Amino acid sequence: xxxxxxxxNLTVERGQRQKRNEPSGKLGFGLLGICAAxxxxxxASGMVGSSLILPPPGEVVASFLRIxxxxxxxxxxxxxxxxxxxxxxxxxxxxxLSGTIAALSGFFKSFIAPFLTTIRxxxxxxxxxVAMFWLPASGVPxxxxxxxxxPLIHGSxxxxxxxxxxxxLQMATVFKVxxxxxxxxxxxxxxxxxxxxxxxxxxxxSWKVVVAGELLSQPAFALGTGMQDARLSLDTASxxxxxxxxxxxxxxxxxxxxxxxxRLEKGRMERPT
Amino acid sequence: xxLSKQQLLQTQDIVKSFGNxxxxxxxxxxxxxxxxxxxxxxxxxxxxxxxxxxxxxxxADSGRLIGFPQLSFSYSFQDPRLLPWLSCLDxxxxxxxxxxxxxxxxxxxxxxxxxxxxxxxxxxxxxxxSGGMRRRLSLARAFSYPSDVLLLDEAFASVDxxxxxxxxxxxxxxxxxxxxxxxxxxHDVQDALYLADRILVFSSRPARLLDTFSIDTSRExxxxxxxxxxELEERLYRxxxx
Numbered sequence: 001x002x003x004x005x006x007x008x009n010l011t012v013e014r015g016q017r018q019k020r021n022e023p024s025g026k027l028g029f030g031l032l033g034i035c036a037a038x039x040x041x042x043x044a045s046g047m048v049g050s051s052l053i054l055p056p057p058g059e060v061v062a063s064f065l066r067i068x069x070x071x072x073x074x075x076x077x078x079x080x081x082x083x084x085x086x087x088x089x090x091x092x093x094x095x096x097l098s099g100t101i102a103a104l105s106g107f108f109k110s111f112i113a114p115f116l117t118t119i120r121x122x123x124x125x126x127x128x129x130v131a132m133f134w135l136p137a138s139g140v141p142x143x144x145x146x147x148x149x150x151p152l153i154h155g156s157x158x159x160x161x162x163x164x165x166x167x168x169l170q171m172a173t174v175f176k177v178x179x180x181x182x183x184x185x186x187x188x189x190x191x192x193x194x195x196x197x198x199x200x201x202x203x204x205x206s207w208k209v210v211v212a213g214e215l216l217s218q219p220a221f222a223l224g225t226g227m228q229d230a231r232l233s234l235d236t237a238s239x240x241x242x243x244x245x246x247x248x249x250x251x252x253x254x255x256x257x258x259x260x261x262x263r264l265e266k267g268r269m270e271r272p273t
Numbered sequence: 274x275x276l277s278k279q280q281l282l283q284t285q286d287i288v289k290s291f292g293n294x295x296x297x298x299x300x301x302x303x304x305x306x307x308x309x310x311x312x313x314x315x316x317x318x319x320x321x322x323x324x325x326x327x328x329x330x331x332x333a334d335s336g337r338l339i340g341f342p343q344l345s346f347s348y349s350f351q352d353p354r355l356l357p358w359l360s361c362l363d364x365x366x367x368x369x370x371x372x373x374x375x376x377x378x379x380x381x382x383x384x385x386x387x388x389x390x391x392x393x394x395x396x397x398x399x400x401x402x403s404g405g406m407r408r409r410l411s412l413a414r415a416f417s418y419p420s421d422v423l424l425l426d427e428a429f430a431s432v433d434x435x436x437x438x439x440x441x442x443x444x445x446x447x448x449x450x451x452x453x454x455x456x457x458x459x460h461d462v463q464d465a466l467y468l469a470d471r472i473l474v475f476s477s478r479p480a481r482l483l484d485t486f487s488i489d490t491s492r493e494x495x496x497x498x499x500x501x502x503x504e505l506e507e508r509l510y511r512x513x514x515x
Contacts, residue, residue: 167350167352168354170330171348171354171368174328174330174346174347174348175348175369175371177367178371186367268358269358269398269400270398270400
């Protein structure tokens with residue numbers, strides 16, 4: 001055995017570290033974490049001894065299967081998915097546009113700053129409650145999610161455009177590249193990693209706020225409505241089953257967006273095939 | 274693109290400071306049209322700042338630029354400064370996008386990409402190219418842009434000797450097409466002797482013009498590192514090291 005401090009140990013340690021970072025290793029540790037959490041849940045449920053307070057995992061899985069095979073589940077999923085899609089698309093469009101303008105105009109950036117600070121500081125529930133006075137039940141989750149996701153996209157787009165490499169800008173200045181070309185071929189493409197990071201956060205927040213909005217405004221065909229109905233029936237297992245469906249859908253959409261953005265970024269830097 | 278023989282390009286008593294630190298201390302020099310002028314000096318002496326002043330990228334604190342403000346410039350930077358998401362061809366077309374005729378721009382870009390030996394890589398992105406190819410692309414971009422003056426900032430530095438000579442030969446090849454007025458910055462005496470018609474020697478910071486040398490030997494007959502200029506070489510080394 002080599003003594004501690006032997007430089008050859010570094011190679012061994014590096015090899016071990018590499019092994020730990022392999023995808024299969026990560027997946028293994030992830031599964032282990034899930035097993036540990038389920039085991040803890042099972043133990044805690046056994047100690048509480050009441051399905052109303054904390055049902056065991058098996059009961060929640062059974063509820064999930066019952067809900068998922070019912071007629072309302074998929075329409076609820078599609079309804080929520082549609083609301084998330086609309087809120088996310090709106091916030092991406094408006095946030096991307098206003099973020100771009102803010103990065104190019106100091107006046108607009110200062111003008112919009114108090115509005116953004118107010119939205120960021122407003123509790124989401126307060127926003128939903130106010131929106132309920134103004135909008136129909138189906139519009140409340142969309143409006144609330146848009147307002148919560150919009151500042152994220154705005155901020156990341158603005159930061160991305162502002163962080164463009166000054167040396168590339170200097171190069172464009174020397175070659176007298178028109179402002180329009182600089183915007184579309186230099187500033188916006190260099191902002192894209194920031195924009196995609198912001199979009200990923202915005203998608204996550206959209207799911208949370210849409211379901212919270214549905215929970216309070218009770219539109220037809222919504223995950224939040226299903227969750228609220230289960231709560232009113234004192235069916236905790238079903239509440240958790242609806243929540244699990246939401247978590248799964250949110251995770252899946254974030255994964256798809258992350259995968260697509262990684263492919264997009266990789267493709268951007270490589271030769272088209 | 275090619276300046277008239279009568280056009281006067283001159284700097285008079287250029288001074289530049291950054292904060293309390295003086296970088297350039299009263300440089301006056303001439304730059305004959307259609308010549309290749311090397312600015313030779315120790316690293317960090319203010320050569321790049323001087324080039325940036327000529328290009329109008331930074332203002333001088335005092336002094337005069339005669340003939341320069343009316344001109345257009347191409348610049349090959351020390352770092353190639355390529356847009357990683359654009360192909361080789363699009364990187365050059367980006368630099369040419371301010372020109373009126375799109376068709377001519379494309380033809381020009383393709384001509385210089387081919388001259389730089391990158392015709393098989395037009396669709397490749399910069400990250401897919403080697404360091405030397407990126408530098409060749411940067412040179413091709415600078416030559417493609419139909420400017421009055423070509424500025425090169427250590428465009429041949431930080432690469433191995435073979436690649437450096439290849440890049441300088443590429444420069445000579447491209448330069449012969451239009452014989453554009455060129456000012457290039459280097460800290461390498463051999464590079465200056467290989468390419469320049471005139472050599473301006475700058476002192477260490479704050480940069481002053483120590484001396485100007487002319488080389489009358491045709492560029493085509495020069496060999497890199499040859500002893501043909503040994504006397505001048507020795508004088509240049511002495512001057513830089515003094």
